[in-house]
Amino acid sequence: MSDKTTTPREITFRVRRFDPDVDTAPHWSEYRQHVHDGMTVLEALHQLKAEQEPTLSWRSSCRMGVCGSCGMFVNDLPQLACQTQVLHLGTDVVTIAPLPNYDNVKDLVPDLAPLIEKHAAVKPYIIYLDQIEIDSPTGEFIQTPDQREEFSQFTHCIKCGLCLAACPTVATDPLFLGPQALAQAYRYTADNRDCGMKERISAIDIFHGPYQCHLAGACSQACPKGVDPAFGIQLLKRALVLDSIGFGKKKPSVAKIMPLADVVKAIEEFAPPPRTV
Amino acid sequence: MNSKKSTAYNNRLGIKGWVYAGKYTFERYLYLAHRLTGMGLIAYMLLHILETANRMRGVVAWEGLMGLFALPLFKMIEYALFAAAVFHALNGVRLLMTELGFFLGRPKEPVYPYSSSIKRHRPLTYIIMALASLIIILGGSSLFFP
Amino acid sequence: MRETRLWSWHLLVIPIIIVLLGLHFAIMHYAPVFYGVSVEEARNFETMIERGKSVSQLVLYILLLAAALYHGLYGLRGIIRELPMTPALGKIVDITVICVGLFIFAFGTYVTWWTFSYPVGG
Structure with missing residues (x-):
């Protein structure tokens, strides 16, 4: 054979x-x-x-x-x-x-227009409350490798939309945000530089939000990039529940800003050895 | 050439997307079973409240209905309900834990072949399903052979 | 915050349902195993009234009724509202489910109270 x-x-x-x-x-x-x-x-x-x-x-x-x-x-x-x-x-x-x-x-x-609209609806960008710092930065945000590991898996999304095609809830509910957008909502709220949970709540803490995910797991099976959107949704549920009972991240995860002078120093510290030829 | 107005075709699966799990993962079937047993249990609960309210019509009406429920057919229905309740409860315990983010591992860089939270909590899924089967079988034995 | 609160209650009542439904099963369906009486004996009118007259039974059943109704109807409402519908119709579904739930709770409580206050020897 x-x-x-x-x-x-x-x-x-x-x-x-x-x-x-x-x-x-x-x-x-x-x-x-x-x-x-x-x-x-x-x-x-x-x-x-x-x-x-x-x-x-x-x-x-x-x-x-x-x-x-x-x-x-x-x-x-x-x-x-x-x-x-x-x-x-x-x-x-x-x-x-x-x-x-x-x-x-x-x-x-x-x-794929609904996919993009839902993606945009969850504010998929870092929301930092100090707009002056964003407009004219005085330094860099610090992020440790561990802090990045919290969400980096979900950054691999390529917006192909396979997860929405697999999702049984999307099959009937056109308003359901879907695995892609919800996983992205988690990706940004879990980012230590972000403090936009409060701003995202009106978009995600709704009937057509994470609670219409019943962990069928089809989205994670379909995902071609290993993003595991179902995982992101469950973590988002936990974050929302903790937030609702006052056990969310106490400091809205605002990272310390490293002054630019220190950044320069750090670069010098880790500079490559001087050229020999 | 053609007067038909160009419109997209609605390709939404509808209820078929709920009930047809096809080649999807095992948990996709559990989702379906959880939903079906849940609907069955809430429907039964409403009937059960009506049926037990029959007591207010007195001894004769009550005993008549209880006599009916002692028939083998109703014993079978009762057992099906028991099985549904056990499945729903145990699978519900799994969902309770996983939907709050437990037993799913930690997020990590996806490296092919990808692992997923669904695969990572599968041992738990299997243990829970084995436990449910065991309880359903044991429950049945004491129901039919007291 | 609204949906998270509703969903949290959906989860919080689970332990209550498991314990109380377990008790209910033990009393009604596993009487031969736990109490040494047959299922038929456990179900006859006098025994049923006798049981219903204890305060613990009254509390057990009203609590179980409330918990199971909330859990079940929240789930059912989720399933219904996952069907395609306008937001206005979604609101109507919500209100209907709440009304149905309250009505059944009132009715169930009435039946439980009726049993509890059943005249002795009557």
Whole structure:
């Protein structure tokens, strides 16, 4: 028996098609093409478009799992087309559909606008109460490696939207903020330079906020970057509960500012040894 | 050429997104079971309040209803309720702990192959499910063979 | 803060439900195991009234009723409001659930009180 995950062979691609100018509902088209070892779903789509179906549409850019454009529903799981190898799927028929839980613009193109709107709604930036310091800084914020470790996992989000496609709550509730935005809300509130919990509460401490996450874990399974949004949401719940009973971070995590003179000194202290040639 | 106005297709899964767990992780099935048993239990609770309020209609009405509940069919329903309650309670204990951020490990740099909080607390999930199964089986044995 | 408070109560009542429901199960369904009487005996009218006349039973059942109703209806409201609906309809759902909850609590309390104050020998 040869290994199905490496043997180059003919694969049937069932691709969901939808042309908003002609169709009222999507339909499926089948294509057969030869797939070699290591070929990604995205490469297969390019080959399909070049050789068989020039009208096929999808969205992609970097083709290396960084831009987050090519999220698709491949074999019933949300995945990045560029990171998914066709033969590794292990099936002779590969189904490709647009991401669920979004509006389908055309063929495999989802409308990711709600994702971005929800992301923006949770104020995904550092909120520091002293605006004068932000506008004309007198020094640097100090952050230890441990402090960075608290949230750095969640900074890896590429906004591909796979987690919202996997989430059962998003399946019915269009207003639910969703794993992406909630994990980002945690990423910023957990940052020691941030003191924006109070400002974010009106956006996140709502019905359609973290408590509609029931830890189904599908988002973390789908995440192509290991961000683990479900984890972020549970930590956000804990932070909110602690905050509501007065046990939140006492000092709103305002980091000490290192005066610029000290920064210069520190740079000198850790300066490389003088050149020898 | 075509007069159809260009509109996007609503691709939201709806209730199917709740009930069809497909290839998703084990916890996704527990989410579904927790939701179903929860709805079953609250529905039963309302019925149970009505049914026990029957006492206000006197001895005869009460004894009649209790006689009905002694039938094997109702014993089975009772056992299903017991199983649902045990599952919901134990899975609820897991959710109580994990939703407050315990047993999920600590955030760390994602390095492929990625670990996730869901995988990290899976031993707890398995222990809880084993415990639930054990209680359901033991509870059944004392219910049917007192 | 509102949703966090509501959700915190949803969690806080869990230990109450587990303990009291455990007691309720022990009394009603595991009478043969814990009390040496058959389930049928535990369920006959006189025994039921006898039990209902103790203060501890009165407190147990009213507390269990309140805790279980809050927990269950908060969960149910969550499930209903996850369905697509306008914010106005969401408000109507909230108010309806609160009214239903209060009504059932009042009714359940009345039945429990009725048992508690049942005339002896009547």
